[in-house]
Amino acid sequence: xxxxxxxxxxxxxxxxxxxxxxxxxxxxxxxxxxxxxxxxxxxxxxxxxxxxxxxxxxxxxxxxxxxxxxxxxxxxxxxxxxxxxxxxxxxxxxxxxxxxxxxxxxxxxxxxxxxxxxxxxxxxxxxxxxxxxxxxxxxxxxxxxxxxxxxx
Amino acid sequence: xxxxxxxxxxxxxxxxxxxxxxxxxxxxxxxxxxxxxxxxxxxxxxxxxxxxxxxxxxxxxxxxxxxxxxxxxxxxxxxxxxxxxxxxxxxxxxxxxxxxxxxxxxxxxxxxxxxxxxxxxxxxxxxxxxxxxxxxxxxxxxxxxxxxxxxx
Amino acid sequence: xxxxxxxxxxxxxxxxxxxxxxxxxxxxxxxxxxxxxxxxxxxxxxxxxxxxxxxxxxxxxxxxxxxxxxxxxxxxxxxxxxxxxxxxxxxxxxxxxxxxxxxxxxxxxxxxxxxxxxxxxxxxxxxxxxxxxxxxxxxxxxxxxxxxxxxx
Amino acid sequence: xxxxxxxxxxxxxxxxxxxxxxxxxxxxxxxxxxxxxxxxxxxxxxxxxxxxxxxxxxxxxxxxxxxxxxxxxxxxxxxxxxxxxxxxxxxxxxxxxxxxxxxxxxxxxxxxxxxxxxxxxxxxxxxxxxxxxxxxxxxxxxxxxxxxxxxx
Amino acid sequence: xxxxxxxxxxxxxxxxxxxxxxxxxxxxxxxxxxxxxxxxxxxxxxxxxxxxxxxxxxxxxxxxxxxxxxxxxxxxxxxxxxxxxxxxxxxxxxxxxxxxxxxxxxxxxxxxxxxxxxxxxxxxxxxxxxxxxxxxxxxxxxxxxxxxxxxx
Numbered sequence: 001x002x003x004x005x006x007x008x009x010x011x012x013x014x015x016x017x018x019x020x021x022x023x024x025x026x027x028x029x030x031x032x033x034x035x036x037x038x039x040x041x042x043x044x045x046x047x048x049x050x051x052x053x054x055x056x057x058x059x060x061x062x063x064x065x066x067x068x069x070x071x072x073x074x075x076x077x078x079x080x081x082x083x084x085x086x087x088x089x090x091x092x093x094x095x096x097x098x099x100x101x102x103x104x105x106x107x108x109x110x111x112x113x114x115x116x117x118x119x120x121x122x123x124x125x126x127x128x129x130x131x132x133x134x135x136x137x138x139x140x141x142x143x144x145x146x147x148x149x150x151x152x
Numbered sequence: 153x154x155x156x157x158x159x160x161x162x163x164x165x166x167x168x169x170x171x172x173x174x175x176x177x178x179x180x181x182x183x184x185x186x187x188x189x190x191x192x193x194x195x196x197x198x199x200x201x202x203x204x205x206x207x208x209x210x211x212x213x214x215x216x217x218x219x220x221x222x223x224x225x226x227x228x229x230x231x232x233x234x235x236x237x238x239x240x241x242x243x244x245x246x247x248x249x250x251x252x253x254x255x256x257x258x259x260x261x262x263x264x265x266x267x268x269x270x271x272x273x274x275x276x277x278x279x280x281x282x283x284x285x286x287x288x289x290x291x292x293x294x295x296x297x298x299x300x301x302x303x304x
Numbered sequence: 305x306x307x308x309x310x311x312x313x314x315x316x317x318x319x320x321x322x323x324x325x326x327x328x329x330x331x332x333x334x335x336x337x338x339x340x341x342x343x344x345x346x347x348x349x350x351x352x353x354x355x356x357x358x359x360x361x362x363x364x365x366x367x368x369x370x371x372x373x374x375x376x377x378x379x380x381x382x383x384x385x386x387x388x389x390x391x392x393x394x395x396x397x398x399x400x401x402x403x404x405x406x407x408x409x410x411x412x413x414x415x416x417x418x419x420x421x422x423x424x425x426x427x428x429x430x431x432x433x434x435x436x437x438x439x440x441x442x443x444x445x446x447x448x449x450x451x452x453x454x455x456x
Numbered sequence: 457x458x459x460x461x462x463x464x465x466x467x468x469x470x471x472x473x474x475x476x477x478x479x480x481x482x483x484x485x486x487x488x489x490x491x492x493x494x495x496x497x498x499x500x501x502x503x504x505x506x507x508x509x510x511x512x513x514x515x516x517x518x519x520x521x522x523x524x525x526x527x528x529x530x531x532x533x534x535x536x537x538x539x540x541x542x543x544x545x546x547x548x549x550x551x552x553x554x555x556x557x558x559x560x561x562x563x564x565x566x567x568x569x570x571x572x573x574x575x576x577x578x579x580x581x582x583x584x585x586x587x588x589x590x591x592x593x594x595x596x597x598x599x600x601x602x603x604x605x606x607x608x
Numbered sequence: 609x610x611x612x613x614x615x616x617x618x619x620x621x622x623x624x625x626x627x628x629x630x631x632x633x634x635x636x637x638x639x640x641x642x643x644x645x646x647x648x649x650x651x652x653x654x655x656x657x658x659x660x661x662x663x664x665x666x667x668x669x670x671x672x673x674x675x676x677x678x679x680x681x682x683x684x685x686x687x688x689x690x691x692x693x694x695x696x697x698x699x700x701x702x703x704x705x706x707x708x709x710x711x712x713x714x715x716x717x718x719x720x721x722x723x724x725x726x727x728x729x730x731x732x733x734x735x736x737x738x739x740x741x742x743x744x745x746x747x748x749x750x751x752x753x754x755x756x757x758x759x760x
Contacts, residue, residue, distance in 0.1 A: 594616065
């Protein structure tokens with residue numbers, strides 16, 4: 001199975017590498033195609049190209065929006081494009097965004113970026129290979145990279 | 153008739169199960185296909201796949217946006233995608249979202265999530281089997297999961 | 305000519321009935337197809353189905369967004385979808401929304417909802433049968449359901 | 457060359473007439489098709505119909521958003537639709553919007569509406585007939601209807 | 609390789625010229641097609657036309673949003689359209705926007721506009737000719753036109 005990883009030079013942690021490491025540690029026979037672009041807004045078309053020109057079955061789109069209002073808007077525009085790309089291709093593109101202001105401490109932010117990337121790599125594997133596992137966890141309040149919120 | 157239910161592991165209550173239970177209690181000969189994804193932003197393409205790859209005639213997309221500004225934006229992006237998916241397929245995808253900040257008390261929130269899921273399952277059955285019932289209620293100020301606002 | 309009317313059970317006044325009454329009082333040979341859905345976000349696909357599956361030449365999409373921030377966002381998402389549906393079909397879908405907070409007094413709100421629905425029904429007839437009448441009023445500051453703002 | 461002008465009865469100044477006058481004063485052999493709709497949200501499909509059903513090579517979409525928050529959102533939705541219509545047709549649709557709150561004084565607002573309409577009509581002529589003139593002015597801080605901001 | 613440059617007369621610095629100069633200084637055998645439009649909202653269709661009618665392999669879309677709330681919304685609408693155009697063509701359109709309020713001092717703003725344009729021209733060359741260079745810089749916190757944020 002061909003899996004696309006697109007990420008950015010704007011991000012302050014190599015989220016793509018963490019995702020790829022997690023995928024390789026947990027599955028065999030994956031062909032991973034990586035595509036790095038400058039910023040978040042370049043991710044939607046990169047993900048679509050991975051699907052349509054590189055025959056990827058699923059893609060992860062990883063980015064780190066900055067802390068300013070302008071950056072929030074960029075993230076919104078990128079997200080909207082990522083959803084549109086999915087609807088045009090009928091393939092999942094897992095958006096993995098870590099907002100720089102989610103943590104004050106750079107080390108915590110780095111840890112969050114790594115954990116979220118890895119957790120979504122596991123989500124990808126479940127979507128592709130163990131969809132029943134996801135249904136078993138429906139409504140469980142799972143969170144990626146932070147403590148789960150849990151069931152009400 | 154094939155009906156799609158897509159829900160998330162992010163939600164803190166198993167809204168999909170409540171919807172399915174309500175559908176089964178009120179109709180026979182339904183074939184329900186369930187598709188659980190990690191988060192709200194994965195719902196639009198999941199719903200579209202249920203329609204186009206699983207031949208569902210209608211879909212429910214259930215989720216629970218968190219209380220933060222970032223979560224509100226996620227919900228907005230997911231909603232926009234769900235509407236786009238409907239326009240691409242000419243099928244209804246009933247969005248059933250419960251915002252975590254709609255209730256302070258976790259038990260009330262849980263009750264709301266259950267009631268809204270069930271109420272929208274009834275809406276689905278009316279849309280499919282009793283459209284005149286909906287027209288009879290046009291302008292009645294109906295609400296799902298809370299008290300009706302009523303007519304002016 | 306086939307005309308579509310789509311409205312909601314969420315609205316607190318039967319705007320669809322008012323629009324239909326106005327159409328019938330002012331034109332003959334109209335075939336009106338009514339389609340009621342639960343809420344505003346269901347309107348875009350309903351309108352598109354009226355055009356593509358029921359051969360409507362034009363559609364009115366009537367709704368009453370609630371007063372909360374969340375409701376405003378719903379209205380925005382529905383509007384965006386209604387515009388998209390028009391671009392996909394090359395047909396007009398007249399959006400007739402009355403925001404609950406446009407009037408404090410319920411009787412005034414009801415009156416506004418009725419007047420705006422009727423006024424837009426007249427707009428529909430002009431668009432279809434008397435387009436020159438609209439051009440004659442270009443830039444006149446017309447308002448639907450409230451006093452006209454008038455020309456500068 | 458066929459040129460489309462779409463405008464609204466909502467606007468408080470006849471921007472369409474000003475644009476048409478400017479076009480006629482500055483070019484010959486133009487066939488102008490005018491299409492007036494009730495409000496701004498009706499402009500995107502009107503512009504697309506002018507292109508696809510009336511064979512217009514380019515369109516001006518003129519409107520005057522009101523001063524309220526709700527009006528700003530309408531303008532945003534209309535703009536988004538106008539951009540989408542351009543992408544679907546590969547034709548320019550020049551958006552000419554004057555916000556009612558750009559000027560306090562009604563006479564100033566009227567003057568602004570007229571000047572901006574005329575200035576964009578000149579832009580249309582440059583886009584169609586003298587594209588090099590635009591490139592000569594790239595980065596010059598030009599403004600339509602107000603004093604130019606100028607180069608840094 | 610054919611490369612499209614679209615820019616505006618609204619911008620207060622000739623970003624297009626800076627980008628073209630940088631491209632020419634760093635690569636040979638490029639055929640550059642320049643297309644100047646009045647404002648930011650005209651960029652999405654201009655970029656798409658450069659791709660579809662002028663056979664450009666990649667496009668830069670350069671603009672300078674003004675400092676007001678209204679200008680921010682324009683930039684958002686343009687960005688959304690630029691992402692949509694990319695998804696419709698499967699080609700990159702590098703958005704290069706400099707917000708007028710990023711710098712108080714006009715000379716600093718001018719410098720920023722020039723540097724960002726040149727830096728994105730280098731990004732374009734890497735995307736086209738040295739994609740591995742981008743992957744080598746994934747997660748490095750690179751910024752265009754300002755000091756890099758760096759890795760966490």
